[in-house]
Amino acid sequence: MSDLAAPDYAEPLEAWRTWRVVSGPDGPRLSSLFFEEVWKPNAAVEARCNRRSWLDRFGRFRQAHAAPGEHCECGVYGARIEQAAAYLWHPRIAPRRAHLHVLGRVRLWGDVVECERGYRAALAYPAELIVPALPGGRSGEIADGLGRYGVPVRLVECRTREEIVQAARDTLRPAA
Numbered sequence: 001m002s003d004l005a006a007p008d009y010a011e012p013l014e015a016w017r018t019w020r021v022v023s024g025p026d027g028p029r030l031s032s033l034f035f036e037e038v039w040k041p042n043a044a045v046e047a048r049c050n051r052r053s054w055l056d057r058f059g060r061f062r063q064a065h066a067a068p069g070e071h072c073e074c075g076v077y078g079a080r081i082e083q084a085a086a087y088l089w090h091p092r093i094a095p096r097r098a099h100l101h102v103l104g105r106v107r108l109w110g111d112v113v114e115c116e117r118g119y120r121a122a123l124a125y126p127a128e129l130i131v132p133a134l135p136g137g138r139s140g141e142i143a144d145g146l147g148r149y150g151v152p153v154r155l156v157e158c159r160t161r162e163e164i165v166q167a168a169r170d171t172l173r174p175a176a
């Protein structure tokens with residue numbers, strides 16, 4: 001299922017992502033890094049294309065399409081672990097008041113397009129979350145709260161991105 005070299009798009013495939021943690025109405029929630037898009041517990045995220053609104057600002061029209069568009073950049077992204085981890089705050093320099101970043105495996109399904117940064121999918125849901133334990137932070141509380149997503153959540157001590165990646169690899173089942 002997580003063989004990235006030969007994905008079978010009829011089945012969900014698994015890749016890696018970094019999320020930002022934001023405050024939800026009753027606890028921490030995962031959000032996309034670059035958009036205000038909160039992932040709800042127990043609900044698949046459905047990709048939308050924002051390109052049309054960008055072009056409309058310049059007075060041009062382009063027909064909206066279902067995400068992921070083949071020649072677009074829309075869709076929910078998943079990548080190889082090193083690519084996903086590159087978006088993490090560096091644990092040592094993470095400012096205390098910045099949003100915590102978490103790494104994790106993401107399940108992608110529906111239409112999935114392969115791209116140079118990994119995959120862009122129509123539908124997604126987390127498969128496992130790796131929460132870096134930052135000194136002085138609320139990482140433990142956040143890890144507990146993220147349990148609402150109903151997937152394994154691991155709080156890991158780490159000083160570098162490489163240690164997070166190693167901890168994340170250690171969570172993989174032997175068959176994966």
Ligand SMILES: [Zn+2]
Binds near residue numbers: 049072073
């Ligand atoms: Zn698009």
